[in-house]
Amino acid sequence: MPVISFANAKGGAGKTTAALLLATELAHQGYRVTLIDADPQRWISQWHELSGAVRNISIITEVSVASLQCHLREMAGQTDYFVIDLAGARDALVTTALGLSDHVFIPVQGSAMDAKGAAQILDLLALMKEKAGHAVAHSVVLTRVTPMVTTRSLLAIKGLLAQRGVNVLNTPIGERTAFRELFEVGGTLYSLDAAKVSNLDKARDNIRALADEVKRLMPMRIVRSGVGRVLNFNRSAA
Numbered sequence: 431m432p433v434i435s436f437a438n439a440k441g442g443a444g445k446t447t448a449a450l451l452l453a454t455e456l457a458h459q460g461y462r463v464t465l466i467d468a469d470p471q472r473w474i475s476q477w478h479e480l481s482g483a484v485r486n487i488s489i490i491t492e493v494s495v496a497s498l499q500c501h502l503r504e505m506a507g508q509t510d511y512f513v514i515d516l517a518g519a520r521d522a523l524v525t526t527a528l529g530l531s532d533h534v535f536i537p538v539q540g541s542a543m544d545a546k547g548a549a550q551i552l553d554l555l556a557l558m559k560e561k562a563g564h565a566v567a568h569s570v571v572l573t574r575v576t577p578m579v580t581t582r583s584l585l586a587i588k589g590l591l592a593q594r595g596v597n598v599l600n601t602p603i604g605e606r607t608a609f610r611e612l613f614e615v616g617g618t619l620y621s622l623d624a625a626k627v628s629n630l631d632k633a634r635d636n637i638r639a640l641a642d643e644v645k646r647l648m649p650m651r652i653v654r655s656g657v658g659r660v661l662n663f664n665r666s667a668a
């Protein structure tokens with residue numbers, strides 16, 4: 431079961447929002463997701479307190495360097511995807527989580543191209559590869575992209591990162607009220623009221639496309655009830 435982390439050393443880059451959106455979409459599609467809140471600010475835990483139980487989502491809070499690996503081991507049998515939300519830092523917990531990840535997503539704001547925090551994570555990953563011979567797959571995910579951010583400037587950002595050999599997901603996360611709303615009222619994009627939240631259908635399409643891309647990056651085979659099934663495509667909605 432893949433371990434996915436969201437990291438950017440800069441605060442406010444969009445990590446928690448992206449982590450929650452991906453986790454809840456995968457859960458909606460029927461995957462069992464363990465969402466690990468590894469940020470002392472506890473945004474994911476607060477979302478969970480607001481939301482109550484959400485189908486297919488398990489939450490782990492109070493994570494430390496020492497406990498992270500134990501949590502992954504303990505939950506492995508009942509998890510299809512782990513999603514770890516990290517603090518906007520470059521500390522021991524972030525480093526540990528990166529080392530335990532199958533893929534690290536680095537949210538970068540499409541409008542500000544706020545690259546410093548992202549570069550710190552890229553440097554850390556390069557260091558791990560160089561010093562420990564441990565290569566962790568990673569991609570930048572552009573986020574808070576508005577219609578003001580032109581296709582041309584997005585292509586320029588992608589080109590710049592490609593020059594450094596950094597993969598950029600094809601699906602950017604848009605700037606949307608629905609995404610902020612989740613932290614205000616709890617729940618998922620599928621429990622929000624379309625009459626109250628504008629463009630909810632577009633928000634859902636956006637995150638479905640994101641999850642599809644993530645699943646293509648990390649095809650997985652799980653065994654449940656003794657029957658092996660490939661679950662990266664075509665799961666029915668929860």
Ligand SMILES: Nc1ncnc2c1ncn2[C@@H]1O[C@H](COP(=O)(O)OP(=O)(O)OP(=O)(O)O)[C@@H](O)[C@H]1O
Nearest residue numbers: 441442443444445446447518574604605606609610
């Ligand atoms: N795609 C988006 N659309 C609209 N608002 C967004 C989006 N992504 C993030 N935000 C808003 O930007 C702010 C910062 O986002 P978020 O908390 O996800 O960042 P973070 O990287 O987790 O920050 P921190 O480093 O403090 O944990 C929040 O107010 C959030 O609601």
Ligand SMILES: [Mg+2]
Nearest residue numbers: 445446469473
């Ligand atoms: Mg956060």
